[in-house]
Amino acid sequence: xxxxxxxxxxxxxxxxxxxxxxxxxxxxxxxxxxxxxxxxxxxxxxxxxxxxxxxxxxxxxxxxxxxxxxxxxxxxxxxxxxxxxxxxxxxxxxxxxxxxxxxxxxxxxxxxxxxxxxxxxxxxxxxxxxxxxxxxxxxxxxxxxxxxxxxxxxxxxxxxxxxxxxxxxxxxxxxxxxxxxxxxxxx
Amino acid sequence: xxxxxxxxxxxxxxxxxxxxxxxxxxxxxxxxxxxxxxxxxxxxxxxxxxxxxxxxxxxxxxxxxxxxxxxxxxxxxxxxxxxxxxxxxxxxxxxxxxxxxxxxxxxxxxxxxxxxxxxxxxxxxxxxxxxxxxxxxxxxxxxxxxxx
Numbered sequence: 001x002x003x004x005x006x007x008x009x010x011x012x013x014x015x016x017x018x019x020x021x022x023x024x025x026x027x028x029x030x031x032x033x034x035x036x037x038x039x040x041x042x043x044x045x046x047x048x049x050x051x052x053x054x055x056x057x058x059x060x061x062x063x064x065x066x067x068x069x070x071x072x073x074x075x076x077x078x079x080x081x082x083x084x085x086x087x088x089x090x091x092x093x094x095x096x097x098x099x100x101x102x103x104x105x106x107x108x109x110x111x112x113x114x115x116x117x118x119x120x121x122x123x124x125x126x127x128x129x130x131x132x133x134x135x136x137x138x139x140x141x142x143x144x145x146x147x148x149x150x151x152x153x154x155x156x157x158x159x160x161x162x163x164x165x166x167x168x169x170x171x172x173x174x175x176x177x178x179x180x181x182x183x184x185x186x187x
Numbered sequence: 188x189x190x191x192x193x194x195x196x197x198x199x200x201x202x203x204x205x206x207x208x209x210x211x212x213x214x215x216x217x218x219x220x221x222x223x224x225x226x227x228x229x230x231x232x233x234x235x236x237x238x239x240x241x242x243x244x245x246x247x248x249x250x251x252x253x254x255x256x257x258x259x260x261x262x263x264x265x266x267x268x269x270x271x272x273x274x275x276x277x278x279x280x281x282x283x284x285x286x287x288x289x290x291x292x293x294x295x296x297x298x299x300x301x302x303x304x305x306x307x308x309x310x311x312x313x314x315x316x317x318x319x320x321x322x323x324x325x326x327x328x329x330x331x332x333x334x335x
Contacts, residue, residue, distance in 0.1 A: 015208075022211040029218035038244045038300055040330040048320045068309075118310030122303050125312075126236045126329060133240035181313050 041129050046177065061102060062109045064093045065179075068128055070119035083127060090135035094172065107139070107172045115179035132176060139172045231256035231271050236305040238331040249298050250328075251290050253283075255311055256304030268304075268311050280314050287322035302330040 049055060066086070067075040074081050076089055094110045096103035104110035112132055116125055140152040148155055152168055159166055233256045244250060253272055257265035270277040272286055291297050299319055303312060319327060 019204075019208045019211060022208055022215055026211055026215045026218065029215065029222055033218050033222045038247065038250055038328065038330055039241045039333060040244070040300060040328040041238060041240075042242055042244075042298075042326070042328045045316060045320050045325040045327055047323075047325065048317075116309040116313065118308060118313065120309035122307040122309055122312060123236050123305045125309055126238055126331060129329070130238040130240055130331075133238075137240050178316065181317065 041126065041133060043129075043176065043178070049180065058111060059105075059109075062104045062111055064090065064104075064110070064112045065115065066112065066128065066132070067115045068117070068120045068125055070117040072121050072124040074124075074128060083124075083131060086128060086131040087135045087138075090132050091139060094135065095139055111175040111177055113177050113179050129176075133174070136172060136174050140168050143171050144168045227252070227254075227271075227274050229254060229271065230258060230276055231269050231304070232259050232265055233302045233304050234306070235302060235330055235332050237334040239334045241331055241333060244298060244300070244328060246296075249294060249296050250300045251287070251294075251297055252300050252302055252330075253315065254302045255307055255315065256302075257306070268307055270311070270315060280318055283315060283318040284322045287319055287324045291322060291324050296326075297324055298326045298328055299324050300328045300330050 046055075047053075065077050067078075069075065074083055074086060076086070081089060090112060092100075093103045093112075094107050096105075096110075097107070098105050114125075114129070114132075137152065144150060144152040144155045147167065150158070155168060156166065231254050233254050251272075253270065255270050256268065258267060258269040258276065260266050270280065270283065272283070277283060277286075287297075287299065301312065301315070316327070319325070
């Protein structure tokens with residue numbers, strides 16, 4: 001067997017190092033690759049106001065006005081509030097369902113309006129947005145657990161691609177609006 | 188039975204490795220395809236804030252980034268807050284309108300991801316948002332990292 005092979009000259013490319021080369025390239029791409037998805041707080045801006053298209057009138061009680069001033073203080077309906085209270089206040093406001101005459105009529109009509117000053121620190125603004133989103137998350141999770149027995153995140157992933165309507169989102173639509181900045185605040 | 192035992196003792200135990208390069212190449216091609224080598228060189232400092240209730244944006248190709256932060260002047264010194272889109276600093280904020288409008292025409296489902304430095308003030312962010320509204324890019328995203 002051995003002798004027979006020796007007698008025949010077979011031209012061959014040595015391919016034993018092929019795996020090594022491939023591994024080297026693989027390691028390079030492994031190191032370089034960053035599989036990161038962007039995470040963040042999503043928001044839909046309103047279209048710019050025009051003369052013939054004024055913003056729709058909103059009843060005072062359906063509007064929760066949150067102002068973050070230049071010092072980073074949070075004012076809810078012109079009254080100071082702590083950042084830790086924002087979540088509960090938003091939940092009370094949205095999930096009022098006509099109980100308290102000063103709060104929203106129903107979750108669909110409820111609008112959280114957010115206003116900032118020019119000197120407001122961005123970090124506090126984001127913290128506040130986080131709290132508002134947290135309030136909606138609790139409310140949505142509650143409905144989702146009651147109706148489907150799963151948290152909203154899971155419900156949403158199961159719903160993806162099925163084309164069915166998001167029932168939970170329909171009950172608690174997140175109406176967060178960015179207030180029109182003051183004119184003449186200086187550019 | 189003794190016969191069988193003897194036979195198995197003689198054969199060499201080896202894992203076939205002929206398919207290994209194929210497997211490695213498959214992995215290699217996967218990583219080559221997923222790798223994005225070109226990243227923008229940041230001319231502003233962007234130290235993202237953290238938040239808990241955040242969402243993932245899966246479709247990366249819909250995203251257009253907009254960076255807001257203090258201009259880095261080298262050796263840990265920072266200048267005024269500037270806006271950067273792709274690789275260029277924006278001197279006049281009204282340019283954002285045109286740039287973003289062009290991007291919106293190209294990709295109608297455009298999401299503008301604002302990567303804002305944590306020490307910025309809202310004034311600049313508001314100005315940029317006003318420009319984005321004029322451009323018609325209403326879908327925005329405040330890029331934040333997950334709070335640990």
